[in-house]
Amino acid sequence: MERISVGASKKYEVVIGRGLLDRCGELVSEVKPACRTALITDDIVDGLYADRTEQSLREAGFSVSKYVFPHGEQSKDLKNYERILEFLLKEGLSRGDLIVALGGGVCGDMAGFAAATYLRGMDYVQIPTTFLAAVDSSVGGKTAVDLGEGKNLVGAFHQPIQVICDADTLSTLPRDIFADGSAESIKYGVLGDRDIIEIFSKGKVQDELSHIIARAVKTKSDYVERDEFDNGMRMFLNLGHTAGHAIEKLSGLSITHGHAVAIGMVIVTDAAEKLGICEPGSAAELRQILTRNGLPISTSFTGEEIGRAAQSDKKRRGDSLKLVLPRRIGECMLYDAQADRLGEIFSLSEAVKR
Ligand SMILES: NC(=O)c1ccc[n+]([C@@H]2O[C@H](COP(=O)([O-])OP(=O)(O)OC[C@H]3O[C@@H](n4cnc5c(N)ncnc54)[C@H](O)[C@@H]3O)[C@@H](O)[C@H]2O)c1
Numbered sequence: 001m002e003r004i005s006v007g008a009s010k011k012y013e014v015v016i017g018r019g020l021l022d023r024c025g026e027l028v029s030e031v032k033p034a035c036r037t038a039l040i041t042d043d044i045v046d047g048l049y050a051d052r053t054e055q056s057l058r059e060a061g062f063s064v065s066k067y068v069f070p071h072g073e074q075s076k077d078l079k080n081y082e083r084i085l086e087f088l089l090k091e092g093l094s095r096g097d098l099i100v101a102l103g104g105g106v107c108g109d110m111a112g113f114a115a116a117t118y119l120r121g122m123d124y125v126q127i128p129t130t131f132l133a134a135v136d137s138s139v140g141g142k143t144a145v146d147l148g149e150g151k152n153l154v155g156a157f158h159q160p161i162q163v164i165c166d167a168d169t170l171s172t173l174p175r176d177i178f179a180d181g182s183a184e185s186i187k188y189g190v191l192g193d194r195d196i197i198e199i200f201s202k203g204k205v206q207d208e209l210s211h212i213i214a215r216a217v218k219t220k221s222d223y224v225e226r227d228e229f230d231n232g233m234r235m236f237l238n239l240g241h242t243a244g245h246a247i248e249k250l251s252g253l254s255i256t257h258g259h260a261v262a263i264g265m266v267i268v269t270d271a272a273e274k275l276g277i278c279e280p281g282s283a284a285e286l287r288q289i290l291t292r293n294g295l296p297i298s299t300s301f302t303g304e305e306i307g308r309a310a311q312s313d314k315k316r317r318g319d320s321l322k323l324v325l326p327r328r329i330g331e332c333m334l335y336d337a338q339a340d341r342l343g344e345i346f347s348l349s350e351a352v353k354r
């Protein structure tokens with residue numbers, strides 16, 4: 001079991017290991033005296049892991065009421081958020097009680113937002129059960145729901161009081177959903193962690209899951225601690241995301257986040273090589289790693305289409321934006337790009353449609 005201390009204004013621990021679900025009550029007791037808890041989860045995770053979680057919490061003296069919502073991004077909306085608030089009220093939860101979010105990023109984001117806002121804010125514990133949620137949502141305190149107009153448009157920064165990652169729960173993930181987490185983990189490798197790159201290039205991911213999660217959590221928290229509110233250092237975490245978000249949007253969300261980020265990373269690595277910024281051969285190395293881990297390396301959208309879609313992205317600052325470009329696999333830089341030149345830059349890549 002590994003414990004990583006995370007957070008800037010408010011510290012909390014990410015506890016990582018195997019078999020932790022059956023010990024979650026005992027772990028939560030370390031940070032919160034026995035109280036009422038609302039266990040929030042989706043219907044798939046409910047069938048797999050809710051009973052064990054509930055039992056462990058009860059054994060540690062917590063009382064538990066459970067709220068289950070239908071799985072999928074379409075549930076991360078204001079309607080469901082409102083239902084959760086009504087459930088908390090009906091169950092009589094007070095500000096001093098606890099929300100436990102058991103599930104992937106959808107559950108964590110929505111339950112986290114409910115925790116941020118119910119009675120002006122209460123504590124929550126995250127138990128991520130997808131690889132993506134373990135390596136990404138567990139750090140940074142971002143909570144949100146979607147509007148019809150786009151993802152994550154309503155939300156708040158609200159840190160959990162603890163995150164418990166049981167690597168065993170990832171064994172039931174469908175391949176594609178597992179791959180989404182691989183893409184986000186490989187991103188940390190490209191940013192600066194050759195150790196992660198080695199693991200993914202050798203295909204030893206299953207044996208090293210706890211280790212990968214721990215490295216990813218450390219790397220992300222390093223960036224976030226230096227920049228809690230999304231302005232400077234944190235921009236590096238957007239590697240592959242400017243093009244990635246655009247591809248996700250253009251596909252009407254049929255291409256999932258991690259898959260889109262994988263393609264986005266290939267696009268910028270290709271472009272950086274063509275611009276003379278990145279060591280030749282880096283894009284080839286990245287393609288090999290992504291392919292080996294079940295991720296796509298090209299798209300049927302053109303560079304111009306992706307550029308246009310990216311221009312309307314919320315991360316735009318004025319007319320220029322910072323694009324994260326690799327210098328090599330293991331080191332990146334921020335590059336000032338005019339928003340209206342994005343299409344041209346993305347078109348340098350062979351990963352886009354010509
Ligand atoms: N807050 C953040 O910093 C942050 C970071 C990255 C992503 N996100 C958000 O996370 C969401 C995507 O996360 P996700 O991919 O985890 O989505 P998700 O929560 O929808 O999970 C994907 C699917 O996997 C199923 N599932 C979850 N755990 C499982 C398990 N152990 N075994 C089998 N099936 C399981 C779920 O039921 C769901 O159908 C997006 O809404 C994104 O915006 C947030």
Ligand SMILES: [Zn+2]
Nearest residue numbers: 136184257261
């Ligand atoms: Zn991401």
